[in-house]
Amino acid sequence: MKKTLIKNAMVVNDGHIQQLDVLIEGQFIAAVGTIPSIDGLEVVDATGLYLMPGVIDGQVHFRDPGLTHKGDIATESRAAVAGGTTSYIDMPNTRPNVLSMPLLEEKYALAAQKSLANFGFFLGVNGDNLDEVLQTDTSSLLAVSDDGLYFTKKGNLLADNPETLEKLFAGCPAIIAIHSEKEQLVEENEERYRAQYGDNVPIECHPLIRSEQACFEATERAIALANRHSARLHILHLTTAAETALFRNDIPLTKKRITTEVSVHHLWFNDQDYARLGTRIKWNPAIKTEQDRQGLMQALLDDRIDFITTDHAPHTEEEKDQPYFQSMSGAPMVQHSLNIMLEFYRQGVISLEKIVEKMSHNPATFYRMSKRGFIREGYYADMVLFDLNQPWTVSKDNILYKCGWSPLEGTELHSQVVSTWVNGHLAYHQGVFDDTQLGLPLVVEQAAR
Structure with missing residues (x-):
C-alpha cells in the first residue's frame, strides 16, 4: 500500500x-x-x-453523454482536478435526459470509465416521469432535479408548475433541487424586448428579461409549497439579493429543510460586465446588478446561502458568439472556481476557513457524502x-476545457x-x-x- x-x-x-x-x-x-x-x-x-479538503462542486454540466462536442466527463473532470475540485455532481440534461434509474446507472458506468474526479448524478424529474420518480426508492440518490431540462421541452421547469411541484413535495423524501424562475414572466419580458429591438436584443437586457421578479416569485412560491409538506427543497444557483431574505441562518445546515447555493460567476461578475464580455457571460438565471452580487456574498458569509457551485456549462465559441436569442446559456468555470474564491480572500472579503466550509464541508454534509469533505x-x-x-493569467494556453475558452481570459x-x-x-x-x-x-x- x-x-x-x-x-x-x-x-x-x-x-x-x-x-x-x-x-x-x-x-x-x-x-x-x-x-x-x-x-x-x-x-x-x-x-x-x-x-484543504478537495472542492466538491454540487452543480456541473459535463455534457456526457450526447453533447460531447462541448465537453465530456474525461476532459471536464481533468479541468476540475487541476482547479482543486475532487468531486462533482452532474445535472440530468444530457442526451438522453436522465429520467429513469437505468439511464442514471448508465451514466455512473460511463463516469467510472472516464472521470479523474469522484462523481455523482441527479435523477431528472419533470411532469412526464413524475409518477415513476414517486415510486422510486430515492434513499441512495443525491437528489432529484429539473435543472437544464427546460432546454429539452417547454414546461419542464418545476417552479412554473406548482401542481406538479406540490405532488413531488408531498411524495418524494429526497432532496428536490430546482431551477427557480417563472417561465411565464421570462416569456413576457422576451416579447417586450423583441417588440423594441426585433431579433437583435442587446445582451444587456438579459438580466431584465430573466428578471429579479421572475426569480423571486418562483422561489417564494416554491418555498411556501415545500414548507406546507415539510419537503427538502434546494434552490440552485441563486442570483438576487432579494431572494436571500427567504432563507434562514438561525439553525445549522443539518436541520434545514430549505437550502440554497450560489455559483461563482454570480459572485464575480455583474451586469456592467455584459458590455465587455457580451454573450460569453450569458447564464440562466442571469448575472444581475452589483447590488445583487454584493447581497449574494453577504448571504454566503452569514450562512443564508449554504455552499458554492459553478454551474459549469461549456458551449463552443461558435454556439456562444451568436445574437441574443440564438446564443446558448452557460459557460465553463470548474477549473477556476477555487482561484476566484481565493481572489476574494486576498481582497479581505472572505476567510480561508469560510471558503473551505462553503466549497468542501457543506456540500459533503448536505448531500450526506460518506467520508468526504474534511x-x-x-x-x-x-x-x-x-x-x-x-500569480498567473488565464489564457488559451492554460485553459483545459474541451471548448477551449473561458470568460476569465485575460484575468x-x-x-x-x-x-x-x-x-x-x-x-x-x-x-x-x-x-x-x-x-x-x-x-x-x-x-x-
Whole structure:
C-alpha cells in the first residue's frame, strides 16, 4: 500500500488553520498531526503552502453523454482536478435526459470509465416521469432535479408548475433541487424586448428579461409549497439579493429543510460586465446588478446561502458568439472556481476557513457524502495543496476545457493549485496529470437526518 506524508502544510479544515502533517495510506487519510518521517514514506514538503479538503462542486454540466462536442466527463473532470475540485455532481440534461434509474446507472458506468474526479448524478424529474420518480426508492440518490431540462421541452421547469411541484413535495423524501424562475414572466419580458429591438436584443437586457421578479416569485412560491409538506427543497444557483431574505441562518445546515447555493460567476461578475464580455457571460438565471452580487456574498458569509457551485456549462465559441436569442446559456468555470474564491480572500472579503466550509464541508454534509469533505482520519484523501503567492493569467494556453475558452481570459489570478489528491492518488501535480487511477462514485450515507 502506497504511503505519502505531506509535511508542514498550513491545513485549512474544520474552522481552523494549523501547521500540520497529513499521512495518506492507500485511499484514506491515516493520521493528522505531527508525524515523523520514516523509511518507505513518500514525503511532500508543503512548507509555505496551504492544504484543504478537495472542492466538491454540487452543480456541473459535463455534457456526457450526447453533447460531447462541448465537453465530456474525461476532459471536464481533468479541468476540475487541476482547479482543486475532487468531486462533482452532474445535472440530468444530457442526451438522453436522465429520467429513469437505468439511464442514471448508465451514466455512473460511463463516469467510472472516464472521470479523474469522484462523481455523482441527479435523477431528472419533470411532469412526464413524475409518477415513476414517486415510486422510486430515492434513499441512495443525491437528489432529484429539473435543472437544464427546460432546454429539452417547454414546461419542464418545476417552479412554473406548482401542481406538479406540490405532488413531488408531498411524495418524494429526497432532496428536490430546482431551477427557480417563472417561465411565464421570462416569456413576457422576451416579447417586450423583441417588440423594441426585433431579433437583435442587446445582451444587456438579459438580466431584465430573466428578471429579479421572475426569480423571486418562483422561489417564494416554491418555498411556501415545500414548507406546507415539510419537503427538502434546494434552490440552485441563486442570483438576487432579494431572494436571500427567504432563507434562514438561525439553525445549522443539518436541520434545514430549505437550502440554497450560489455559483461563482454570480459572485464575480455583474451586469456592467455584459458590455465587455457580451454573450460569453450569458447564464440562466442571469448575472444581475452589483447590488445583487454584493447581497449574494453577504448571504454566503452569514450562512443564508449554504455552499458554492459553478454551474459549469461549456458551449463552443461558435454556439456562444451568436445574437441574443440564438446564443446558448452557460459557460465553463470548474477549473477556476477555487482561484476566484481565493481572489476574494486576498481582497479581505472572505476567510480561508469560510471558503473551505462553503466549497468542501457543506456540500459533503448536505448531500450526506460518506467520508468526504474534511481532512480527518479515516476519510478519503481528497485534498488540494495551493500556493497563495503564485500569480498567473488565464489564457488559451492554460485553459483545459474541451471548448477551449473561458470568460476569465485575460484575468490575473494570484493563487495556484500545486497538487490535487483524489482518493489518495496524486491525480495532478504542477501541470501534470496521472490518470492511472480514476475517481469513485459518491456514496450517500443511509442514516436518517
